Amino acid sequence: MKISKSLLQAIALGATLGIAATSCSLLEDEIKITPNATDETCEKENKGRNDNNTHHWDNCPACGMG
Amino acid sequence: MAALPLLAAEKVEAIEWSFDALFKTRNIPNWFVDLLRTYSQGQALIGHGIFFSLFSGRWSPEQQQWLNHLKRITKEFNFEHITEHFGFMTGKNFHQGAPISVPYNERTLALGQDRLKRMYEACQRPVGLENLAIAYSTAEVQQHGEFLEALLSPINGFIILDLHNFYCHLHNFEENFDRLIQSYPVHMVREIHISGGSWQNSEWFDDKKVRRDTHDDGVPEIVFELLEKVIPLCPNLKYVVLEQLGTGLKTDGQKTRFQKDFLRMDEIVQPSIPHKKTQNDFLPKQKIKFDEIVEDEVFHQQQMQLSAILENAVDAASAEKLLMNSALAKTDWKVEEWKTHMLDAVIQIAQQWKKGFQSPAN
Numbered sequence: 001m002k003i004s005k006s007l008l009q010a011i012a013l014g015a016t017l018g019i020a021a022t023s024c025s026l027l028e029d030e031i032k033i034t035p036n037a038t039d040e041t042c043e044k045e046n047k048g049r050n051d052n053n054t055h056h057w058d059n060c061p062a063c064g065m066g
Numbered sequence: 067m068a069a070l071p072l073l074a075a076e077k078v079e080a081i082e083w084s085f086d087a088l089f090k091t092r093n094i095p096n097w098f099v100d101l102l103r104t105y106s107q108g109q110a111l112i113g114h115g116i117f118f119s120l121f122s123g124r125w126s127p128e129q130q131q132w133l134n135h136l137k138r139i140t141k142e143f144n145f146e147h148i149t150e151h152f153g154f155m156t157g158k159n160f161h162q163g164a165p166i167s168v169p170y171n172e173r174t175l176a177l178g179q180d181r182l183k184r185m186y187e188a189c190q191r192p193v194g195l196e197n198l199a200i201a202y203s204t205a206e207v208q209q210h211g212e213f214l215e216a217l218l219s220p221i222n223g224f225i226i227l228d229l230h231n232f233y234c235h236l237h238n239f240e241e242n243f244d245r246l247i248q249s250y251p252v253h254m255v256r257e258i259h260i261s262g263g264s265w266q267n268s269e270w271f272d273d274k275k276v277r278r279d280t281h282d283d284g285v286p287e288i289v290f291e292l293l294e295k296v297i298p299l300c301p302n303l304k305y306v307v308l309e310q311l312g313t314g315l316k317t318d319g320q321k322t323r324f325q326k327d328f329l330r331m332d333e334i335v336q337p338s339i340p341h342k343k344t345q346n347d348f349l350p351k352q353k354i355k356f357d358e359i360v361e362d363e364v365f366h367q368q369q370m371q372l373s374a375i376l377e378n379a380v381d382a383a384s385a386e387k388l389l390m391n392s393a394l395a396k397t398d399w400k401v402e403e404w405k406t407h408m409l410d411a412v413i414q415i416a417q418q419w420k421k422g423f424q425s426p427a428n
Contacts, residue, residue: 001080001104007100011070011097012070014097014098
């Protein structure tokens with residue numbers, strides 16, 4: 001599948017340098033899903049919970065449990 | 067980063083997302099969501115759940131929450147299908163532990179069928195189950211395919227045939243490929259997984275090592291050979307997925323190996339595509355009927371006892387003694403027939419994952 005150049009660049013930057021902008025509410029249970037939203041709460045959580053921005057997005061626990 | 071050159075070369079025709087893997091992670095990068103959107107809009111996004119714990123004997127609020135989440139996420143993204151793992155999660159709390167097998171009987175069949183119906187109701191997509199890598203006994207390995215078929219038939223569901231898991235069964239139970247594959251309903255295979263794994267020393271396996279489905283290494287040659295053998299047997303195959311953990315993709319050499327594995331997979335898969343017209347859409351053929359939520363308190367208590375033994379046993383020998391004196395003894399669990407080398411492996415898995423998945427960075 002063709003992936004846009006801008007998205008490829010964003011992936012490269014994101015995976016190399018860490019997370020710049022985040023989608024805060026993708027997996028929230030009680031609020032509407034707005035994957036592209038970055039609000040104040042989200043920004044605070046960015047600072048409070050993920051200081052080093054080094055979450056491993058490629059570590060899928062569905063793999064490798066056995 | 068290992069997948070980036072493959073994405074840039076337009077080699078990746080579909081992606082699989084474990085949509086329930088980020089419960090503890092609120093901050094998701096936009097590029098990740100945009101990538102999902104791209105494949106969603108291209109009708110090439112498939113969903114792979116981890117934490118539903120299909121065979122938990124007691125229905126939990128977390129399972130309802132999982133279904134609610136599935137319902138919402140399938141409105142947000144256009145998944146082509148949704149899958150889960152066979153088994154139940156060890157650990158006292160939901161979202162913890164590793165998938166562990168269950169006895170094949172009418173009670174577990176009723177539990178599994180009920181949960182699969184609820185999954186379909188939530189997502190309104192084809193629903194599938196993946197074969198499990200870990201098994202306790204030879205009989206269980208030989209009956210796994212048949213039990214998967216019985217579970218999935220009421221919803222016309224499908225099977226993910228994980229070939230590394232299949233390889234684990236072949237090696238750890240000294241099974242023959244031709245005989246074992248005949249026990250699987252290959253017409254129900256819509257997706258295949260390939261991956262690598264690791265070897266675990268075992269003092270209970272005649273000086274041999276136990277094969278573990280750890281997905282932290284490249285794909286072994288034998289799994290590619292299995293892929294070549296199995297594809298022609300599966301008339302409804304639609305997706306082949308390469309899985310590898312990020313922890314096994316740190317060095318340049320590991321990344322290069324991953325890319326080579328992907329291209330090798332692609333070489334094997336591509337020739338079959340022009341001839342591939344799937345005959346089954348794997349959607350239910352009749353309206354799904356719901357009764358009360360199926361629960362089994364006795365089974366739940368047995369699962370809790372088994373989890374506690376696995377997570378706390380000093381070694382397989384002591385676990386065997388505990389199991390023989392547990393509520394599982396002389397029941398359909400057939401703990402008397404469990405292979406000691408596999409019990410040892412299950413103990414290691416349960417103890418590895420009992421605190422749930424933790425990213426190295428967290």
